[in-house]
Amino acid sequence: MNCAASKLATLGGELIHNALTALMKEKIIVHVNKGRLTPGRNYDIADQFLHVFKRPLELAHFRQALTLKSKLDAAFRAGESYTIVGHAPDGEFLALENLIANGRVRLVPHLPPIDHDHTNPAPRISKWGFTEGNYRTVQMDRSKIHFALSVTPSPSYTYGNPLPFASYPPPLSHTGSRYEGMLPLWCDIHGDVMRETWHMLLVATLGLLATRPGITATGVVRTLKGRVWEWEAETLLEWCGEVGVATGTGGRGWRAAEWWFLALGDGVEM
Secondary structure (H helix, E strand, O other): OHHHHHHHHOOOHHHHHHHHHHHHHOOOEEEOOOOOOOOOOOEEEOHHHHHOOOOOOOHHHHHHHHHHHHHHHHHHHOOOOEEOOOOOOHHHHHHHHHHHHOOOEEEEEEOOOEOOOOOOOOOOEOOOOOOOOOOOHHHOOHHHHOOEEEEEEOOOOOOOOOOOHHHOOOOOOOOOOOOOOOOOOOEOOOOOEOHHHHHHHHHHHHHHHHHOOOEOHHHHHHHOOOOOOHHHHHHHHHHHHHHOOEEEOOOOOEEEOOOHHHOOOOOOOO
8 A cells, every 4th residue: 555655646746636636526436434544545436436337237147157157067078968947047047048049058848748638637738728727827836837948068069168368367558559558447556457346347348248239449438438438448348359258340349259158257266
């Protein structure tokens, strides 16, 4: 902390004061009193700033997607299929839908026999439906329409996480541009990556790539209400392209690539 204070001191007290005033006015930071005795540590990131990054897809969904991928790997390596649980987390279905869409796995339904004799017990599929001869569906036993569903690998199934994270650590600056050397939002004053902030920005960006294919860095900035600079958005999108979780759509646009839902599997404890 003293090292950080020393670095900031080189900017001069007036500049620091003006910067703090501007940041508080824009509701990016807030002045708090948590009983700290060290001067200069009475500021925190404002909730209004962080709220912009809360999107429909959250970090928990990516954790769940990674969990399902691990479960599938274990089942398939053992020569078994994987049975889907109806109350599985949303993130597991996110991974499953993407694997199915890219032909990596197949769904195998386990339906009961077709039997039109309504006197026979369930489970069965009948032209008479599931209400045992009446139309009171509101009183129907819902378990009668719950059928097992298994997942099996296709010949193109890929084990593990195919994304090359080891070769592409989070970028520390926007190289090759006039912004080179400037610290992005996910780096601290010492140039070290703040993992929590990096994951927050990455998750928000991945959600936009998946739901708004063709989005540009300008579009990311606009959607996040200017909480990141355009060069930061470009840096993040270019990293996504290098790792393989995004692909260009022509021009300056980007969209999610096949393995985007595994983008948080970088071997770091989350």
